[in-house]
Structures are given as structure tokens and as C-alpha cells.
Amino acid sequence: MGLKLECNNEQEILEIGEDLIELLNTLLQKAGEAEGVAEGEVALTFVDDEEIHTLNREYRGVDRPTDVLSFAMNESVEDEQEIIYELEEGEELDGFGDMLGDIIISVETAKAQSEEYGHSLTREIGFLFVHGFLHLLGYDHQDEASEAEMMGKQEAILAQVGLTR
Structure with missing residues (x-):
């Protein structure tokens, strides 16, 4: 199967073209x-x-926009809600086994940050995507050492x- 990228566009600030999707897939x-x-x-x-x-606000309790959010499928959170699936006889639950997670990027914030x-x-979008992907794998930047590792x-x-600076 390999690594697969599924892109969804729910904003009108930037047209998401095939070139960008191809670049993100390469990343x-x-x-x-x-x-x-x-x-x-x-x-x-x-x-x-x-x-x-x-x-x-809903998932992190932070009442402001941010540049990128990551939701890993393999995270276990103490207060995580259980999801119950009702399957028909003979039906199998699939589609989640290979899912690493979701990355959400605010194009509006990415645009402002690229200018800044x-x-x-x-x-900037490439940076945020790779940043989000590393979060899906469990990387974090809570202290200087882990931030330096992730940035590197x-x-x-x-x-x-x-895509260098």
C-alpha cells in the first residue's frame, strides 16, 4: 500500500492545485x-x-486560531470517548488500521506566517504538513531538546x- 495522502479543501483563500498536492505527497x-x-x-x-x-477550542481548550492541528489515530487519551461500531453480520470493520491520523492546516494563518x-x-504549508506528520508519529516540542530534534x-x-528558508 505505501504511504497515502488524502487531501480535503474546506477554505477559499487558496486554490489547492495538483502541484501542491504532488509536493505534499512527496514530502x-x-x-x-x-x-x-x-x-x-x-x-x-x-x-x-x-x-x-x-x-x-473544542479539542485543545485553546480559544484562538492556530496554524496546524494533528490528530493521531494511535493516541490514547485517558478521557478519550469510546466509539462503538455496530456491524451487520459478515461485515468487517476496516479502513482504520492503516490510518495514521488527520492533519488540519489553516491556510489563512499559513499565509500570514509565510509573509512574516x-x-x-x-x-510554509510544507513545513506545517511535515510538522503535523511528525506529531502523528508521537513527536512533540514541549521542551528545548524535543523542539530542536523536531525542527532538525x-x-x-x-x-x-x-523548501529551504
Whole structure:
């Protein structure tokens, strides 16, 4: 199966073209290779600030927009709600076994950040995508050491496709 990217566009700020999707798929392959992840599916959704603000408030308790959110399928949270599936006789539950998780990117915030940092919007979206993917694999940046590790991995992957600062 390999690594598979499913893209959804729920914003009108930026037209999401095939070139961008192709680049993100390449980044997914490079990041997977770097991390030893050969199979799985990532769902990527592009939204605006209003939508990511709602998600950030609902799932993280943070009442503001953010640039990227990641929801890993293999995370276990103490207060996580159980999901119960009722299957018909002979029906099998599938489609979740290879799902690594969801990444949501606010194109509105990405655009503002690309202008602030002085690089392209494509570079910023690529950075946020790789950042989100590493979160799906369990990386975090709660302290200086883990942030430095994550930043190093992100920059190395981005450099492979020419998305440097």
C-alpha cells in the first residue's frame, strides 16, 4: 500500500492545485522514509482561521486560531470517548488500521506566517504538513531538546525537496 495522502479543501483563500498536492505527497514519502514508516494513510484538510479556531477550542481548550492541528489515530487519551461500531453480520470493520491520523492546516494563518517569515506560502504549508506528520508519529516540542530534534527533522525533510528558508 505505501504511504497515502488524502487531501480535503474546506477554505477559499487558496486554490489547492495538483502541484501542491504532488509536493505534499512527496514530502509524506520523504518523511515516512526518514522515520521508517512505510505504510499508512494521512488525511490532510485545508481550512480557514474560523474553522481551526473552532477545532482548537473544542479539542485543545485553546480559544484562538492556530496554524496546524494533528490528530493521531494511535493516541490514547485517558478521557478519550469510546466509539462503538455496530456491524451487520459478515461485515468487517476496516479502513482504520492503516490510518495514521488527520492533519488540519489553516491556510489563512499559513499565509500570514509565510509573509512574516519572508518565505513562500508553499514552503510554509510544507513545513506545517511535515510538522503535523511528525506529531502523528508521537513527536512533540514541549521542551528545548524535543523542539530542536523536531525542527532538525523537519528542516532535513524540507531540504530534500528544496523548501529551504
